[in-house]
Amino acid sequence: SQQGEEDPQALSIQEGENATMNCSYKTSINNLQWYRQNSGRGLVHLILIRSNEREKHSGRLRVTLDTSKKSSSLLITASRAADTASYFCATWRYGGSQGNLIFGKGTKLSVKP
Amino acid sequence: NAGVTQTPKFQVLKTGQSMTLQCAQDMNHNSMYWYRQDPGMGLRLIYYSASEGTTDKGEVPNGYNVSRLNKREFSLRLESAAPSQTSVYFCASSENPGHLISGNTIYFGEGSWLTVV
Numbered sequence: 001s002q003q004g005e006e007d008p009q010a011l012s013i014q015e016g017e018n019a020t021m022n023c024s025y026k027t028s029i030n031n032l033q034w035y036r037q038n039s040g041r042g043l044v045h046l047i048l049i050r051s052n053e054r055e056k057h058s059g060r061l062r063v064t065l066d067t068s069k070k071s072s073s074l075l076i077t078a079s080r081a082a083d084t085a086s087y088f089c090a091t092w093r094y095g096g097s098q099g100n101l102i103f104g105k106g107t108k109l110s111v112k113p
Numbered sequence: 114n115a116g117v118t119q120t121p122k123f124q125v126l127k128t129g130q131s132m133t134l135q136c137a138q139d140m141n142h143n144s145m146y147w148y149r150q151d152p153g154m155g156l157r158l159i160y161y162s163a164s165e166g167t168t169d170k171g172e173v174p175n176g177y178n179v180s181r182l183n184k185r186e187f188s189l190r191l192e193s194a195a196p197s198q199t200s201v202y203f204c205a206s207s208e209n210p211g212h213l214i215s216g217n218t219i220y221f222g223e224g225s226w227l228t229v230v
Contacts, residue, residue: 042222043203
């Protein structure tokens with residue numbers, strides 16, 4: 001089962017606009033991560049936010065976390081065509097003797113020049 | 114620094130054939146993972162190895178076996194391939210097992226496209 005669910009499933013914007021993607025999750029977390037996947041490539045880690053943080057910035061990325069609503073958002077400002085990719089949120093699930101990272105189904109972002 | 118390397122990149126199998134996907138990481142990571150990615154399903158964990166010598170089932174282990182050959186290498190085997198195993202497979206690694214709250218990030222390989230006909 002999916003721990004994180006991204007919304008929207010697909011987003012199309014013009015270059016220069018801001019893109020906002022949302023993620024909801026089900027269980028308590030210690031941290032939440034966002035990954036990017038370019039078409040035909042592996043996933044690349046973008047940013048991690050801990051449960052005691054409410055907002056975090058990295059370059060043009062801004063991530064917020066609301067643990068009371070079990071939700072996170074990823075904002076990409078001044079988007080570029082190179083930002084076209086799928087974006088996934090992921091949380092660790094603690095089961096059995098070890099944990100594993102559970103991914104949502106992703107938001108497919110298309111940035112048009 | 115190659116990171117996570119997986120082979121082959123592309124493979125076509127006939128139903129019932131067997132094959133092994135190879136994965137190696139050069140980051141001295143303790144934990145390694147195999148995921149599959151299908152349209153509309155996101156990434157699903159097949160098996161993981163928290164440390165050398167241990168392996169555990171993930172969300173979708175049926176039809177697969179794994180071997181943690183050493184700290185660097187983690188292979189995924191399909192004993193009798195089925196069309197339902199047509200997918201993109203990703204190997205990944207992290208420095209430590211996920212249950213540690215240090216905030217482990219996962220590093221992915223470039224993927225292996227497998228088609229079973």
